[in-house]
Amino acid sequence: MMRLGVNIDHVATVRQARRSHEPDPVTAAALAFQGGADGITIHLREDRRHINDRDLRILRETVPTGLNLEMATAPEMMAIAIGAKPDQITLVPEKRQELTTEGGLDVVGQFAVVKNAVRMLQDAGIVVALFIDPNVDQVRASAECGVTAVEFHTGAYAEARNPVAVAGQMATLRESCVLAHRSGLHVHLGHGLNYINVKPVVRLPHVEELNIGHSIVARAVLVGMAQAVRDMKTAMSEHFPKQV
Numbered sequence: 001m002m003r004l005g006v007n008i009d010h011v012a013t014v015r016q017a018r019r020s021h022e023p024d025p026v027t028a029a030a031l032a033f034q035g036g037a038d039g040i041t042i043h044l045r046e047d048r049r050h051i052n053d054r055d056l057r058i059l060r061e062t063v064p065t066g067l068n069l070e071m072a073t074a075p076e077m078m079a080i081a082i083g084a085k086p087d088q089i090t091l092v093p094e095k096r097q098e099l100t101t102e103g104g105l106d107v108v109g110q111f112a113v114v115k116n117a118v119r120m121l122q123d124a125g126i127v128v129a130l131f132i133d134p135n136v137d138q139v140r141a142s143a144e145c146g147v148t149a150v151e152f153h154t155g156a157y158a159e160a161r162n163p164v165a166v167a168g169q170m171a172t173l174r175e176s177c178v179l180a181h182r183s184g185l186h187v188h189l190g191h192g193l194n195y196i197n198v199k200p201v202v203r204l205p206h207v208e209e210l211n212i213g214h215s216i217v218a219r220a221v222l223v224g225m226a227q228a229v230r231d232m233k234t235a236m237s238e239h240f241p242k243q244v
């Protein structure tokens, strides 16, 4: 059965909008498991725009298995990751100005840096995946790095706006999944997947894990809205002065 890693970054985004203590991503992780999540994915960014060091520390204590940390290869992150020992690290590229991770890691162009980071994390006993574009050269370079898995960036597929473009992106993903599997790599997918575009994706060969965040958090806000308003009305009515 394909695993679902629930990315809870955007629960923390809502918290950080007010520099508040709620909603707590740690609570969101517990609820995600109640809903059937197989793992929790978080991205600790250099600018700490959503998930922060405290979240990682408590999630490491409370998520028994399946904690996947996305991070850049920056020395600060490497030290934090080796200390925290998540179950899996997915190395991603990171640009400060981007709204979200825009493309895959350039393993071909940064081979020495990536290979060195992979070795350091593996020496610490952590399983490593590389977030890459579905591209033959990137798959081959990832296999040469000795990683356990690759996560293919599904952003181009998610953004394809007509049937021909969608078919083209699906063909590229399929070829990359087959090549990765043949190269001994486990296959994960993520980015921009939602309740509609996930359907064809689950039929791609060799895929073992999907990491999905924004669409799940977006739906959680909407399906929880009526209840949240009911709860506020109850809180108000309980303390409203009684008429005599």
Ligand code: PXP
Residues within 6 Å of the ligand: 007, 009, 043, 070, 090, 092, 100, 101, 131, 151, 189, 190, 191, 192, 193, 211, 212, 213, 214, 215
């Ligand atoms: N996988 C990786 C490597 C990511 O960087 C992200 C976004 O943080 C996701 C999966 C989840 O993407 P989305 O929020 O679009 O579902």
